[in-house]
Amino acid sequence: MTAEIAPPAETTYRVIGTRQDRYDATDKVTGRAQYGADIRLPNMLYGKVLRSPHAHAFIRAIDTSAAEALTGVRAVITAADLPEAANKIVSGGEGGSANLRYLSENVLARDKALFFGHPVAAVCATSPQIAEEALSLIRVDYEVLPHVTDVRKAMKSGAPVLHDELRTDEMGQKGSVPTNVSNHLQHLQGDVERGFRESAFVVEREVVTAAVHQGYIEPHNATALFNAAGQLTIWCSTQGAFGIRSEVAEILDLPVSSVRVVPTEIGGGFGGKISAYLEPIAALLSLKSGHRPVQLTMSRAEDLAATGQAAGSYIRVKLGADADGRITTGEGYLAYETGAYPGGSFVGAGAAMLLAGYNIENILIDGYEVVLNKSRVAAYRAPGAPNAAFAAEVLIDELAERCGMDPLEFRLLNCAQEGDRRPDGLLQPRIGMKECLEAARRHPHYTAPLGGPNRGRGIACGYWDNYGGQSSASACVNYDGTISLLIGSIDLSGERTASAMQLAETLGITPAVIVPQVGDTNSVAETEGSYGSRTTFATGWAAILLGRKIIEELTGRVAQFWEVSPDAITYENGEFSAGDQRIGFTELAEHLSGLGGPVTVSVTVNPSGLGPGVACHIVDVEVDPDTGKVDILRYTAIQDAGKAIHPSFVEGQIQGGVVQGIGWALNEAFTYGEDGRLLNANLLDYRMPTSLDVPMIDTVIVEVPNPYHPFGVRGVGEVPISPPPAAIANAMYYAVGVRMDVLPMSPANVLAALWKKQAEAAQA
Secondary structure, eight states: OOOOOOOOTTOOOSSTTSOOOOTTHHHHHHTOSOBGGGOOOTTOEEEEEEEOSSSSEEEEEEEOHHHHHSTTEEEEEEGGGSOOOOSOEEEOGGGOEEEHHHHHHHHSOSSEEOSTTOEEEEEEESSHHHHHHHHHHOEEEEEEOOOOOOHHHHHSTTSOOSOTTOOOEETTEEOSSOOSEEEEEEEEESOHHHHHHTOSEEEEEEEEEOOBOOOOSSOOEEEEEEOTTSOEEEEEOOSOHHHHHHHHHHHHTOOGGGEEEEEOBOSOOTTSSSSOSSHHHHHHHHHHTTSOOEEEEOOHHHHHHHSOOBOOEEEEEEEEEOTTSOEEEEEEEEEEEEETSSSOOOHHHHHHHTTTTBOOSEEEEEEEEEEOSSOOOOOOSSTTHHHHHHHHHHHHHHHHHHTTOOHHHHHHHHBOOTTOBOTTSOBOOSOOHHHHHHHHHHSHHHHSOOOSTTEEEEEEEEEEOOOOOOEEEEEEEOTTSOEEEEESSOOSSSHHHHHHHHHHHHHTSOGGGEEEEEOOTTTSOOOOOSOTTOIIIIIHHHHHHHHHHHHHHHHHHHHHHHTSOGGGOEEETTEEEETTEEEEHHHHHHTGGGTTSOEEEEEEEOOOOOOOEEEEEEEEEEEOTTTOOEEEEEEEEEEEOSSOSSHHHHHHHHHHHHHHHHHHHHTOOOOBOTTSOBSOOSTTTSOOOOTTTOOOEEEEEEOOOOTTSTTOOOOOSSGGGSHHHHHHHHHHHHHHSOOOOEESOOHHHHHHHHHHHHHHHHHO
């Protein structure tokens, strides 16, 4: 796509930057919005999935005869009912890719169960209770194998190997022996060894971060109807209807044209609702039950155990600075879990984002992706980046202290700006890192008195690339002057409204006359999922082009009406004019039946002008040294939004990301037993923050326009989750004097760090 220069932030808009009502608000607050589990179809059956109780086991045999004989059961399936999957790479979400065989085996285990909760069979029956009973009648003969759920142990020689055929991809060269390390990547610039030799100050630290869940409210669900004509329709809660269509078609070996996916409203996703889990199972059960619709809905325990957590990791970082406080050298080692199957760890993103916000001449970063006996990793808000930000930003703070500098001034001295080269070799585009830091320095929070003992203030920064990707949309101008807008993007957080606002701004009309809807895969063209902070940027681009096409088409109609050349017509603020002739948008629409009929336009875009998101957070904490409990006293999140299309949506995204980051920082972690079972597969023991755990999150929107979007838009949804763990860790250091190197910083881990410090002091 041809890039164009965005107008400056101070440009006056009619619609952009206002706080419009959400189009879907009424349906959602009144309960009329249709979520996946609300789907009801005639003669619908209910499905249930039998899951492995073992973290690693051969499946010797599965006896489904008793379940099939149970009254009310209509079908039972195992991996034997799935087509034999080819060993080939297919496209996946967030711009990634995956092996088709692994995708298929993740849906239903074929020869081995590779994690606790791995699906091994499924049934459908006339009631959920009968389906549940049928599961208890299925007999699976397992041969339990040694397992590994720690990333460092999984990398060691002699660790249980999950896939006999897996060889390390060593920067393009395949290894020769079976391994759990599926991939090794590297970024190298300058002379790192010389950099450290010449550094006046050097700091080094290793951190461990736990795997965490996306924490969406609505569990995964899928309803499928495979009709007698071979057409498959799926209703599901997903971040990308077209991605689900593609995966289901690949896994079931169907033409993509025979699969229609109807996205329902979504109760949160955050990256966890991109891949297919239940959809192929529901489709097979529908086929095998005689073409009846089948619905599956996961329990919370199933969702936590088997849908894909964010990667846990081990990270080691070393930094050097000169006597003036300039960071000269950096070194990073990242080992990320990818779960039971390769291709999902996002270690590439972690390695790219590790020190992306800083200008460092000499740098070496190695990233390793590691399979182990946990569910296949899924994306989670800036996937891979929060782990890296925790490791880097704690060490940045430590280096600032060694240099005798204020941590904010140290970051300002070293922050990256346009034209600097990132650690992954890319040149920085226009970013607002410096502007965010300057906003933080000006903010009264940064200099406010802390008061009280055991209190500290910390800051940390975040960086996320954002993404463009393919988006499609259609619009029809109705005779009453309204516009029906159809977008292919799932509406996670106001995309219908944000797209309509960009269309309205382009046309110079009020967004109230636009009626936006999310289309299914048969009603709008291919659109990538709502992830990567791409939708307001890319689908907004599509809406803008729709507006331009509508103006062009209507100009032709007006020219015909007035019998003038189209070049003689001007369109401004919703009105066409030529000389002393004028006609408004609505009035013209009322005449369209006599001027060629309705105006319908469609566009597909694939914009590449990335506008990275950057942020700087300030947090005050109080640590109880007797219990290890950490209270968040005050939080300010400053973020470059490019241009905020809808400031309330941006603020909501920032606040939501911060709360999730606080959970990642202080409490959230999957806990596995010695036998590899997930021990906290419920929301009581898997502790996410509630409203009682966080203060009001103060937000500051910095607007440094992205020059590659007409309105200057950057994605905003992901970067706010990255700074909180490090900001809180840094605040804790100033509160009680310990540098935390583990996530979560739970009371137990905080006490362990405090006791270690006391023991070291006693020995000194």
